[in-house]
Amino acid sequence: MAQILLVEDDAILVEMYQAKFELEGHNVEVATNGEECLAILENYTPELILLDILMPKLNGFHVLKEIKKEPHLRQIPVILLTNLGEAEVDMNHELATALGVSDYLIKSHHTPDEVVEKVVKALNKV
């Protein structure tokens, strides 16, 4: 049972991942854009953040930067969960590594099961 913050703007995907994680016995809080994510994090500290990149208002990289600035948030593992191609991720590879992402997953490549698997793995590392 872990506290997970899912940052995702697509409602259907939110529903899907939320259903899956809850089925697996995790608690999922949801933010639908970057600003909302940062607002939630002011009062809530999750154990892991699943972060989309392309979002309205504030994109995932900006959110990631803000998180890494906060000492009490810095240690939280972040998994990028995106639909950008590998190439785009590559382009920001340096940035992503510098910002200390645990993993990045492409939504269309991974089934929810596999995402859960990766999340569990990341949580175990901590």
Added chain:
Amino acid sequence: MSKTSTKQTAKRPEAGGERPAAGKPPGWRSLASATELPPVVGHLSRSASAMLNGPVVAAAYSESGPECHATTAVPAREEDRLAQWLGALKLSNPKEPAVISLGQLNETPATTDYLRRLGLESVWVWPLELPSGTPGCLVAVLPSAPPSTLDQLGPLMAQAALAAKGIMLSQIIERDRTQGRSLQAITKAITKLLDFDQITDTLLAHLRRLYQVQAAVLVTPGTLTPATYPVKAQGLAVPPGGESLPADHPVLRRVKEGREPFQLPESEAQLLTRLGMAGQPLAAVLVAPVTVSRGNGFLALGSPGPRRFTAGEMTLAKNIAEQASIALTNAALHRGLQLEQEKLSGLQESGTNGLVVLNQDYVVIATNQAFRELTGDKDLVGQRFSDYWSGLVGKRLKVELEEPQSILDRVKSGREVTLYAELGKEPDMRHLQIIFSPVKVGSGAGGAVVSFQDVTALVTKTMEANVMAQKAQRHSRELSELAELGEISSIYGFKLATIFQKYLSKIVTMLESPLVSIYLYRPASQKLVLEATTSNFNEHDKKVALSTDSAAAKAFSTKRPYLSNLSTVKSKTRHNALVVPIAFHSKTLGVILVSHRERGYDEHDTKILSLIAGRLSVLMENANLYHDVNARRERWEAVFKFTEEGIVIFDRRGMVVGFNPASSRLTQMSSSEAIGHPFSKVVRMVAPDGSPVSADAAIQQVLSEGKTIAKTEQLLETKDAQQLWVEVSYSPIFDNVGNATSGLAIIRNVQKSREVDEIKSDFISIVSHELRTPLSAIKGFLSMIMKKDFGELNDKQFHYLNRVNQSNQRMVDLVEDLLDVSHIESGMINLSPSPIALESLITEVVSELATKGFERQILLKVNRKQRLPLVLADENRTRQILINLVDNAIKYSFPQSEVVIDFKVTGDELVTSVTDSGVGITPSQADRIFQKFGRIYNPMSVQAGGSGLGLYIVKKLVESHGGRIWVSGREGKGSKFSFSLPIARQLPLLD
């Protein structure tokens, strides 16, 4: 004036008698005993000075000029000038003693003034009568004195005159005696001698000594050539050309007028020197005529200084000249005799010329061997030559001047007669030159020598030379005609029709042959076709098939001239014909045919016509080349002008020399703004941020290394500062020895296609992202449902959901491929090459795809015989390549077959091959298979599915690693995909 009167009294012309002498003047005794002139003159001067109490100059003159003088009471420094005046003093031979005032002397006013300044006023001249005719005189130049005083001087003058005359007379007597002895000595010396030259030498030596002259010259008539007068000289240099005088020399003309010796006037003394007898010029020349063998000559004696030859010297010269004449005439006769003897014996011994010697009656006295051999006539001696000659001329000898007597008459008169004659008959006929030479014996005619010279060889040579000259003349005419042919091309350029006409008319003149035709070969019909002709009545065929045996066809086929004199050119014409091929190197273009009804052709005609044909061939070839080059140039110009691509040509310095309209459109520069300017200033490349990128490096590479630089996309800045994407390639232009002397750049506008590409990739990228999200949702929910997260499913439901999942997966894969392609095409693909081991990678791939293979009952086999070298590649992308190829192989293989993966090291590459035993591909498919959507439609591919982008992506990935990919195999026999990757030679250093 008698001797007695002058001896006793000094009678003054006017007043002498009135005032008798006051007694004997001082020094009288010394005068009487004097044997030489100077004491006499000195005495006169001193005595007169004492009597007149003033300056006195006294002098004695003999027939040959001033003998001596003395001065008294005159400053010593005036001595020289006075002596000079005395030497030049002209006295008009006074018969009586006379006192002459200075004014009467005909002196210049300056001289008169001078004498007056010295105190001298008058001159007393006292004549001295001497036996040789020319009188001497005594002169006293006196100061001003009253007549009475002068009268007292009379006896003194008379005394002095008497003494001087006595002395002069005794000198003359002494001289005459000496001369007589000299003449005797000379006569004795020269009459002993017989040799002309010895006589001359002795004579001249004696004369120089005797007369105390510098030069002695003898000029006598020439013995061999009477018209010239050889000069013998002593004491005078005779330069080349001056060895003889011409007969009309003025001195020679004068000696013919008389026998008397004479002195050349001083103005004429140079007559001898002027003839080139260089050395000191002669001032005084004595000439004495001599006669040698009835010819006139002369002896000349010359001194460089002024001298007057005395009468005695003249007389002596006359006598010597007479003696010399006798001796020289004898010597000349003697020499003539000797020469004649030598001539005769020489003639006898002469080897090559036939000789007949005749006596004065023209009877043969001798013949030589050569004559007997030439004529075959022996035993001629004793025969009259005129008889022999008449017999010869009648039978064997052909000569223009036949009458023997007229020949001999001419010889008798001392002339040489030369005849040309022919002896015998052809082919043994000899050409002879016959010379009749008179022989002189002494003064009379001494017979003759007839020489027969065989000049056959000479005549033959001359005749041959004439023939040669005629030929040479003809050739030079032909050459000039040929030269004119050469000019035809410069006048008519490449208008072949006109040139043919000009050639025809030249051939007509040069070969004197009115019928001329030019045929050209037409390969299509295999016929020679009449191209130009002078024939108006179809004497020459319009077409000649090569298969016939006509002259034209023969000449063309054999490529050699064909000569047919009176053969069967054509039965109706029966002309003589000459045909030469018009050939350029190995290519025969046609023939020239000339024909004539009567005239035959020879080798020379053939040569000439071949030469003409040669010229014509060059002209035709040039014309062809010209038209060819012109056509090429036009084609090239059309390409240059109308192509859409900018073509910029630059020279070895990188200056623009060619700039086509498309270049103008691209750069916005006009041709005149570009030509002559540096390439990099005309075609300005910039980086995307606007900073300039010089093309200099590229141009340098093209020009110095001769490299072609393949197309690269670059940003071009136009003249109006607009930026334009272009694709530029550079290529060197080589000269014929392979040096890159210039180069060209081809510039293509790719702005539009780039924009289209950008739109396309943006589109694909956006669409892909938008597709991915719903696909992810479908995929996610499906996987959850099928994992029974939301309850049990029956079999049917599960089966169909599985189908949905499969279709969805295909869509996901397609979207992935499209994304890859868009990345590759927009250059966004980022490789991180590092040395990787293919072994582990291939194991990974095989295990990943093993399930899929198992499903299709296909065995994946990795053939690895040795340790593989590391390759320099991006690991993820290499995995992608391998997965793609192996996956394809599985998909396209027949069930229960193998997919084999093997490796091979080739050079610095590692080649990986994936071989299947599936449907295989055809060569035409092999080209298409790596293209975008280049999927081959066959039953397998429909079943296999796929986007048709896989191999395109693989190819692009392999190539972006610097490798290649290719496929081999036959349809139905499986296929083999191979790709290469560079071997990592060295691990990168960790630093």
